[in-house]
Amino acid sequence: MFVSPFHDLEEKLGANFGEFAGWEMPMSFSSYAEEHMSVRTSVAFFNLSHMGRLRVKGNSKEFEMLIAKEVSKANIGNMIGPTAFLNDKAGFKDDVMVYKVTEDEWLIVTNAINREKIISWIKSNSNLDVEDLTFKYCMIAIQGRKLEDVLGKVELRPLEFRLNTNFLGYDVFLLSRSGWTGENGLEVWATIDVGRKIIMDLVKMGIRPAGLIARDSLRQEMGFVLYGEDIDENVTPVEARYWVFSLDKDFIGKSSLIERIRSGVDKIRIGFKMKKGERVIPRHLSKIYSISNEVGYVTSSIFSPYLNRVIGMGYVNPKYFYLGYNLAVDIRGKQYDIKIDEFPFI
Amino acid sequence: MSEIKVGRYIVLTDRLYTETDEWVKISSVDNVAIVGITDYAQKKLRDIVGIELPQVQREVKAGESVGVIESVKAAADIFSPLSGVILEVNTKLLEHPEIINKDPYGEGWIFKLRASSLAKEKEKLLSPEKYIEKIKGG
Numbered sequence: 001m002f003v004s005p006f007h008d009l010e011e012k013l014g015a016n017f018g019e020f021a022g023w024e025m026p027m028s029f030s031s032y033a034e035e036h037m038s039v040r041t042s043v044a045f046f047n048l049s050h051m052g053r054l055r056v057k058g059n060s061k062e063f064e065m066l067i068a069k070e071v072s073k074a075n076i077g078n079m080i081g082p083t084a085f086l087n088d089k090a091g092f093k094d095d096v097m098v099y100k101v102t103e104d105e106w107l108i109v110t111n112a113i114n115r116e117k118i119i120s121w122i123k124s125n126s127n128l129d130v131e132d133l134t135f136k137y138c139m140i141a142i143q144g145r146k147l148e149d150v151l152g153k154v155e156l157r158p159l160e161f162r163l164n165t166n167f168l169g170y171d172v173f174l175l176s177r178s179g180w181t182g183e184n185g186l187e188v189w190a191t192i193d194v195g196r197k198i199i200m201d202l203v204k205m206g207i208r209p210a211g212l213i214a215r216d217s218l219r220q221e222m223g224f225v226l227y228g229e230d231i232d233e234n235v236t237p238v239e240a241r242y243w244v245f246s247l248d249k250d251f252i253g254k255s256s257l258i259e260r261i262r263s264g265v266d267k268i269r270i271g272f273k274m275k276k277g278e279r280v281i282p283r284h285l286s287k288i289y290s291i292s293n294e295v296g297y298v299t300s301s302i303f304s305p306y307l308n309r310v311i312g313m314g315y316v317n318p319k320y321f322y323l324g325y326n327l328a329v330d331i332r333g334k335q336y337d338i339k340i341d342e343f344p345f346i
Numbered sequence: 347m348s349e350i351k352v353g354r355y356i357v358l359t360d361r362l363y364t365e366t367d368e369w370v371k372i373s374s375v376d377n378v379a380i381v382g383i384t385d386y387a388q389k390k391l392r393d394i395v396g397i398e399l400p401q402v403q404r405e406v407k408a409g410e411s412v413g414v415i416e417s418v419k420a421a422a423d424i425f426s427p428l429s430g431v432i433l434e435v436n437t438k439l440l441e442h443p444e445i446i447n448k449d450p451y452g453e454g455w456i457f458k459l460r461a462s463s464l465a466k467e468k469e470k471l472l473s474p475e476k477y478i479e480k481i482k483g484g
Contacts (some may be wrong), residue, residue, distance in 0.1 A: 031447065033393065034391045279443065302418060303418070331421075
């Protein structure tokens with residue numbers, strides 16, 4: 001198992017560690033609910049060093065064939081994403097962020113669980129040169145509604161990034177303006193030594209560390225999917241309602257994707273809320289019912305500290321996808337109402 | 347009362363424990379036992395977001411599941427350490443289940459029961475020392 005490069009430092013900060021995608025990472029520091037609310041009302045930082053960070057170089061036409069969105073149309077210095085690598089059946093190989101460095105060089109952030117798979121998939125489907133930067137640099141995200149009050153004005157526009165720049169007085173490899181929480185955010189790639197100094201400075205500035213559970217609850221409020229839970233190789237962007245592709249270009253999986261759009265899907269991703277005060281959580285693959293017919297399953301669910309109720313997402317037969325409609329979910333043999341709602345929940 | 351630290355977990359010496367990570371504090375005067383989950387259990391479960399409490403006046407057997415704790419990680423059964431009748435439940439936890447994370451041995455108590463076979467069943471509970479052995483390395 002890989003270990004967080006800041007394990008000792010995080011332990012001192014009170015981290016509670018857990019396994020995620022083959023990494024031992026901080027799950028929470030105090031309570032995920034408090035960390036979550038810090039992002040929604042103030043600012044917090046996350047160690048995302050487990051995510052895959054790749055540098056890909058080579059012929060842009062070859063790269064375009066691998067990726068579902070048009071990279072050639074994007075400006076240099078901008079992020080393209082989220083987008084995806086699809087298999088030839090249009091299922092998700094991975095959902096990724098792409099950073100366009102030059103016309104023939106890109107940086108890619110993959111899900112931790114898919115890093116090795118994507119490296120070999122790129123190599124087997126192209127002549128592109130792939131370099132794994134995951135262990136060379138750490139990745140820290142600073143996210144929150146009051147980001148600029150605490151850190152000062154952010155010069156980057158949303159989805160812009162800079163290489164070999166300065167952050168808090170340190171030389172960092174990359175600074176980007178993005179996030180996965182729905183709030184204003186920055187992401188930094190730096191050497192582990194610099195990352196350690198940045199973390200210590202952030203803590204001194206009163207910015208609290210947050211763990212992967214808060215990251216999970218924040219993304220669920222926004223309706224963002226998690227690879228391995230909500231999407232995988234058997235789910236296409238159409239079923240997931242995850243618009244990560246452009247049909248104006250060619251890419252692996254495009255013909256299957258078009259066929260899927262033409263023929264329609266037999267399941268569609270929904271978001272749902274449970275009643276306030278109902279403090280039970282349907283787990284991954286809990287069954288969803290409509291008037292005693294099994295119509296789908298849950299993929300993610302959590303207690304939302306912001307909404308003070310349980311929220312989640314899953315897939316149902318599209319015949320039952322009516323916004324505002326009440327379905328039921330089975331939890332330990334008992335049925336609980338869930339109301340279909342649209343993302344984002346906040 | 348004193349507390350013993352086992353790694354990052356705390357075990358109190360004034361009570362007994364179960365293999366399923368409940369603690370029991372027994373009053374020898376009236377055979378009333380207060381039950382909760384241990385610091386080890388709450389840390390393993392991580393953030394607790396909900397609880398199903400047993401019905402007051404319910405008759406329970408030792409080892410029987412009497413409630414459920416919902417955490418961000420999993421749903422976990424709460425087992426009664428002793429046979430008896432449920433006298434009282436901590437209704438504060440319905441609104442604020444996170445109290446169990448903050449104070450598992452105090453404000454986070456879960457239920458009280460009047461034990462019916464205390465002498466016999468007490469033998470089967472774990473002493474603090476035995477419980478420490480159980481969680482070591484966990």
